[in-house]
Amino acid sequence: MKPRRKRFALIIGGLAMLGIAAALILNAFRSNLVFFFSPSQVFAQEAPHGREFRLGGLVEQGSLKRQPDGLTVEFRVTDTARSIPVTYRGMLPDLFREGKGVVTQGRLGADGTFRATEVLAKHDENYMPPQAADALKKAQQANTQAAKTMHLAPEGMD
């Protein structure tokens, strides 16, 4: 082959490889992005049905119930404004506790219960998953806003 044609073939080959890789990546990307929603957003019907997403907030105090099989648990995830019931079967992470931050991944059932396939709690006592922290902050802002417009308590939650 002549050098110029060779170089041409190399460039075409390289571009084809990059094209295939880009197609692969973008396709995988589209189908594997997991979005995050707060309980308030789920309550407002903003979360998708029939697609996995992440739900984060605090584990509501007193909401944790264990089924007799010892493995299935029910609890509610709250952002202090709204709370969503969650069921999960399997081992809970070490730092899962009532009143602490949590992020769960799963699907929303037709009955409004979130069926989690994964429960994440972070490996540091003082550490709140940022997504959970964010959900709380937003809910509190909304509360403060509501309180102000209704001329009720000057402060938000707590």
Add this chain to the structure above:
Amino acid sequence: MLPEIGHFSLIVALLIALVQGVLPIAGAARGNARWMALARPAAQGQFVFVAIAFACLAYAFINNDFSVLYVASNSNSALPIQYRFAAVWGGHEGSLLLWTMMLSVWSLAVTLFSRHLPDAMVARVLGVMGLVSLGFLLFMLLASNPFDRLLPAADDGRDLNPILQDPGMVIHPPMLYMGYVGFSVAFAFAIAALLSGQLDATWARWSRPWTTVAWAFLTLGIALGSGWSYYVLGWGGWWFWDPVENASFMPWLVGTALIHSLAVTEKRGSFRSWTVLLAIFAFSLSLLGTFLVRSGVLTSVHAFATDPRRGIFILGFLAIVIGGSLALFAWRAPKVGLGGSFDLVSRESLLLSNNVLLVVAAGSVLLGTLYPLFLDALDLGKISVGPPYFDSVFVPLMAPAIFLMGVGPIARWKHAGIPELAIRLRWAFVISLLSAALMPFAIGKWTPLVSFGLLLATWLFASTIVNLGERLKNQQGPWRDRLARQPYSYYGMLLAHIGVGVFIVGVTLVKGYEVEKDVRMEAGDTVSVGGYTFRFDGATQVRGPNYAAARGTLRVSRDGREVRTLYPEKRLYTVQQMPTTEAAIDTGFTRDLYVSMGEPAGTTAWAMRIQYKPFVDWIWGGCVLMAMGGLLAVADRRYRLGRRNHVKAADLAGASSVPP
């Protein structure tokens, strides 16, 4: 007093780094031999002062000096002494000190093993390393000083994060950092080459061993980290595509491309610009890795620090290093010139294909890691990119790369023919196809995934044997002599490639055949997993030095024969009131039995996770083989000969070098 000495040493080291970063490079540019000669003593002096600082911090930890804020935050008087030492790098500030320490160790090594290098080259290489060190020392002194005092002193420390209290954590960060920081040498060589315009086979020969050693350390470091998460996090996963893991994996992918590209540059003089670019990328990704893990931008198990100021400093530092070196590259690379030409089918083109695949793979990991951060920073919503993304991108990208790994080493340089290669590899094809079709039946069920994995692995093994066989066949004399005549670097290559095969076997079989059962067990209950029977004999309370634990007893048997008794624990570390899961693992050549305790599920009952993990240790075994291959390659005679006969080598290489 000692912490102040440590602090002061860092300031002295900073000043030395300034000298080391400026004068030798300026000297090399202006031909001032005296300025150039400063490089070695400066690097050695810097090593001494950084080592003093490091020793001071270690002393503060070992002697429980809780008047030092960093010690009080990361240690406790009840912590066993080996973890008090490892706690030096258990947090943000200490990790940076470890980073700087490693950099000064590498610089010291360059001063010692560079007798055969021209003075200007040494001056530039050490100068660039001095500049990198300057950045880190400045960062430590301005934004994360490990010697900051806490007055009045705390009565006791807040303890080291319990999941870091593990032998693996004692060696994992130093190994990983040796790798990360080791790429700074390759980077410094690349920048020195751009500055001087000497970018030829000799240059590649000089920087090759450094790069390979760094790569081997990084390989071990990643394997240790993976093994650590396997047995410390307690859930039996060995790779989560966690951003912190990705942070170490990206430089590894680019570093792998770099060592192969360097081989071409040394042997054939080709790919020069590409090699330099890879060296810049590998180090940039190492810096990015440090930034990702240490600035607290990630939502991850490893994110220790949460101070955004630090993030901004490292971001600026990154911008200067990456932007500066790429600008230098854009300015100087056109003068580098092309190397030897090669055909569409040749060892060069095969290596180039794999290089591109590795870099694209690194790019896809980068995208998946940074995209959620970008969206978050721009307030466009919160998303996460899970393991399925990485799996579905990574496998299709690596599969052709692994096929080419079998072909590349036997293809001729410059020109090779496809029919000829096909004939030479026909037995390897047959064997790997047969084993892909049949072996899954022998081990368990036939599934496409297992079959495909075994196809790739046996392809690597078979083509490696073909390679060795052909090499020996063309030689004279008894077999033992023929074997002994092959250089270490050749065996290193074979070993590393076999390591990849071993790794693939591990990944494939554990993904294909692992069994995991979550069960509630009363004392006396039995459960059978993967052909083994586990009987739970109840849990007892035990006390450790700084924790209390419930320890379960499980007797494992197979076909009525006792195999092993396992003691998983659920610990509560008293200082931080943090529970951890200590899995009990029975390690074997062909399988691991993995037991971890969940929550109590009644008065005597516990939730248990019991797992059967076939061939899981092959994953790390493969990594160890790869790293050993790298080290074996560096032990090659020609690097040692090169030192002795450097004048001759330089003359020979000089003939083929391109004037700047």
